[in-house]
Amino acid sequence: MTTISRPAWRPATYRSAVGFRQAARMERIKLRTLRSPWVTLLITVAGVVGLATAVGLNSKDTHADITSNVLAGVAPGLLAFGVLGVLVMTNEYSSGLIKATLAAVPHRRTLLAAKTAVFGAVALAVGELASFAAFLAGTAALPAAFRAPSLGDPTVLRAVLMVGAAYPLIGLLGLGIGTIVRHGAAATGVVIGAVFVGAQALGALTHSLGAYAPIAIVSDSLSVTKAGTAHAGYAALRPWAGLGMLALYAAVAVAAGAVLFARRDA
Amino acid sequence: MIEASGLSKRYGPVRAVNDLSFTVEPGSVTGFLGPNGSGKSTTMRMILGLDRPDAGRATIGGRAYHDLAWPLREVGAQLEARAFHPARSARSHLRVLAAAGNIPDSRVDEVLGAVGLSDGAHRRAGKFSLGMSQRLGIASALLGDPGVLILDEPVNGLDPQGVRWIRTLLRSLAAEGRTVLVSSHLISEIALVADHLIVIGAGRLLADTTVTDLCARSGSLEEAFLTLTSGGVA
Numbered sequence: 001m002t003t004i005s006r007p008a009w010r011p012a013t014y015r016s017a018v019g020f021r022q023a024a025r026m027e028r029i030k031l032r033t034l035r036s037p038w039v040t041l042l043i044t045v046a047g048v049v050g051l052a053t054a055v056g057l058n059s060k061d062t063h064a065d066i067t068s069n070v071l072a073g074v075a076p077g078l079l080a081f082g083v084l085g086v087l088v089m090t091n092e093y094s095s096g097l098i099k100a101t102l103a104a105v106p107h108r109r110t111l112l113a114a115k116t117a118v119f120g121a122v123a124l125a126v127g128e129l130a131s132f133a134a135f136l137a138g139t140a141a142l143p144a145a146f147r148a149p150s151l152g153d154p155t156v157l158r159a160v161l162m163v164g165a166a167y168p169l170i171g172l173l174g175l176g177i178g179t180i181v182r183h184g185a186a187a188t189g190v191v192i193g194a195v196f197v198g199a200q201a202l203g204a205l206t207h208s209l210g211a212y213a214p215i216a217i218v219s220d221s222l223s224v225t226k227a228g229t230a231h232a233g234y235a236a237l238r239p240w241a242g243l244g245m246l247a248l249y250a251a252v253a254v255a256a257g258a259v260l261f262a263r264r265d266a
Numbered sequence: 267m268i269e270a271s272g273l274s275k276r277y278g279p280v281r282a283v284n285d286l287s288f289t290v291e292p293g294s295v296t297g298f299l300g301p302n303g304s305g306k307s308t309t310m311r312m313i314l315g316l317d318r319p320d321a322g323r324a325t326i327g328g329r330a331y332h333d334l335a336w337p338l339r340e341v342g343a344q345l346e347a348r349a350f351h352p353a354r355s356a357r358s359h360l361r362v363l364a365a366a367g368n369i370p371d372s373r374v375d376e377v378l379g380a381v382g383l384s385d386g387a388h389r390r391a392g393k394f395s396l397g398m399s400q401r402l403g404i405a406s407a408l409l410g411d412p413g414v415l416i417l418d419e420p421v422n423g424l425d426p427q428g429v430r431w432i433r434t435l436l437r438s439l440a441a442e443g444r445t446v447l448v449s450s451h452l453i454s455e456i457a458l459v460a461d462h463l464i465v466i467g468a469g470r471l472l473a474d475t476t477v478t479d480l481c482a483r484s485g486s487l488e489e490a491f492l493t494l495t496s497g498g499v500a
Contacts, residue, residue, distance in 0.1 A: 017335035018366055026365040033358035034351065096349040099316055100406060103343050104366035106315050106332040266316040 023105045023114035031122060037084055041122075044080040045130045048073045052134035056141030067149045067156050068223040070138025071163045075196075075215055077130060078170045081123055082191040085174025088119050089257075090184035098266055108262045112179065116254055119175060120168045127167025135160045155225045162222040162243055169246040170195060170214060176253025179261050211235060214249065217242040267292055267445055268313060268414060272322030275308050275469075282308040284469035285322070290447045290462075292413070295440045297460030297477070298449040301495050305469040306449040307345065310418050314343055326414055338367035342407030343416040347399045347423060349406075352392020356383055356402050359391055360409060367410045377405040382431070396423030404432070414445040421448075421455050433459045453491040457481075467495040 051073025092098035139148040181187035221242025268290035283305040311317040315331035381401040450456040465473040484490040
């Protein structure tokens with residue numbers, strides 16, 4: 001035990017260099033070897049499906065936009081994804097792992113790109129799962145008088161897919177804010193403030209901006225299958241415009257994070 | 267070989283490192299000595315590209331850290347006793363790092379064995395004692411079988427048995443021709459491990475010498491160190 005013999009392992013080649021592939025593999029193993037993110041994701045899916053079932057069971061208005069209603073449980077789910085995105089980065093700082101991570105992958109933009117890709121992919125898969133499961137559970141729970149919307153309807157399918165895609169976008173917004181703020185509790189506060197509290201308050205004050213609030217985009221743009229059923233006091237964005245706005249928020253946060261991450265001391 | 271030339275770093279009004287130049291040669295253990303807050307960790311962070319120097323540069327084998335093709339295979343570093351996620355097992359932590367160097371899991375098990383952590387490999391690293399955490403940090407430094415090792419206060423928290431273990435380990439790594447830089451704020455501790463000494467105080471180089479020379483200077487190492495670090499900065 002006290003001697004360190006020459007290892008049996010020898011590197012296969014020195015020709016290439018550490019890059020995105022290695023960084024992505026490292027980030028994948030980081031996610032796989034922790035239980036807490038998966039527990040959070042599982043609880044989120046269960047919660048969203050549970051809410052959708054409750055909405056389905058209690059539906060009264062047969063003319064309502066049922067798809068949009070059963071997908072309404074996404075708001076708390078989005079919060080969980082946003083916080084998870086924050087933690088992907090801030091955990092590195094709170095544990096001190098960031099130093100080991102950057103010693104292993106010194107190219108910071110490459111590292112952040114890998115984190116974004118790996119977390120984004122997981123969040124997209126789980127987000128779509130949550131959205132489809134919520135839709136199926138919610139519509140299955142509808143009272144007999146209802147004609148359940150079908151995924152065969154392109155508008156319905158679009159709504160379910162887009163709501164599923166909102167999860168990773170809010171998650172990446174959290175990742176970007178986590179990279180900027182670096183401190184978990186503070187960054188979580190910013191995410192809740194920006195996405196949930198601040199944006200809603202802004203919407204209440206100035207109706208024209210209300211449509212741009214992330215939660216409003218999900219509930220009034222992405223999930224809507226019947227035009228004119230949204231009853232907010234503002235003109236909702238078209239679905240694709242709404243999705244584009246969410247992507248823009250995430251991109252701006254991650255890009256700002258990347259600039260700071262590359263520049264700052266670890 | 268590690269080279270620092272004119273390294274300077276300022277945090278607000280504090281000059282953490284001030285025009286620091288030195289060379290760490292392969293084949294021996296070099297102690298990096300200085301009181302608390304003298305700039306040892308900052309210097310090590312700059313060598314590893316974690317902090318950007320305000321002036322000067324640090325190279326490893328002639329190249330800046332971020333220009334190394336496979337950093338983990340060229341430099342093994344331990345900067346903090348607990349630079350891991352507390353919920354991850356020791357083995358998972360090493361597998362995470364190994365992925366960044368295309369290093370197989372067999373090597374992970376090999377270094378766990380080398381530092382005596384085979385039995386604790388699957389326990390949550392957050393539950394580790396300071397001594398075990400240090401061993402995990404050393405395992406992560408050894409992971410890529412690097413020619414250069416940079417360890418910040420690795421003896422901290424080790425019991426006498428552990429101190430002896432790390433002394434033997436570092437000596438044998440140096441004997442294999444590796445470059446080994448080990449920091450400490452305790453001269454008694456570092457004298458047991460190092461052959462060569464780089465002494466800094468208030469971010470400046472105070473002495474670049476051998477343990478034997480420093481000892482000859484004022485009879486005892488303790489004395490020599492205190493003389494150096496108290497009045498050293500002119």
